[in-house]
């Protein structure tokens with residue numbers, strides 16, 4: 774089963790999760806500026822909330838790589854406790870991309886909030902999530 778990991782990050786929080794997931798699935802996590810070069814069965818896609826939405830780079834990535842995505846598996850960090858799944862699903866639906874209803878989410882450090890998050894526990898949980906996905910999808 775072909776698997777890839779992509780992420781968008783501004784301050785590094787989502788990359789930490791991306792790297793944890795990538796280690797677990799035996800890949801290297803790459804930024805969304807790196808397009809998919811072939812069809813993948815599972816794409817782990819990491820994003821965050823900025824001003825109540827996802828960055829345009831994430832939207833563009835889904836749009837431009839839609840044909841190469843079997844199932845999109847969302848993971849995200851934010852300060853509010855709100856994941857990006859709804860936003861991702863909305864974009865994915867526009868381009869006919871299947872999105873797994875299960876996702877991984879954890880807090881990400883922002884300003885004075887959630888210092889040191891994601892922490893080791895978050896990263897361990899992300900790895901467990903990745904294992905479960907690979908087992909069940």
Ligand SMILES: Cc1cc2nc3c(=O)[nH]c(=O)nc-3n(C[C@H](O)[C@H](O)[C@H](O)COP(=O)(O)O)c2cc1C
Pocket residue numbers: 781782783784785786787788821822823824825826850851852853854855880881882883
């Ligand atoms: C400019 C800016 C806007 C943000 N807006 C939100 C927001 O609307 N909702 C939220 O939950 N978190 C918000 N955050 C917090 C980020 O989602 C959080 O720090 C996240 O972990 C950042 O991930 P990154 O380090 O991968 O970029 C914002 C952060 C920044 C820098």
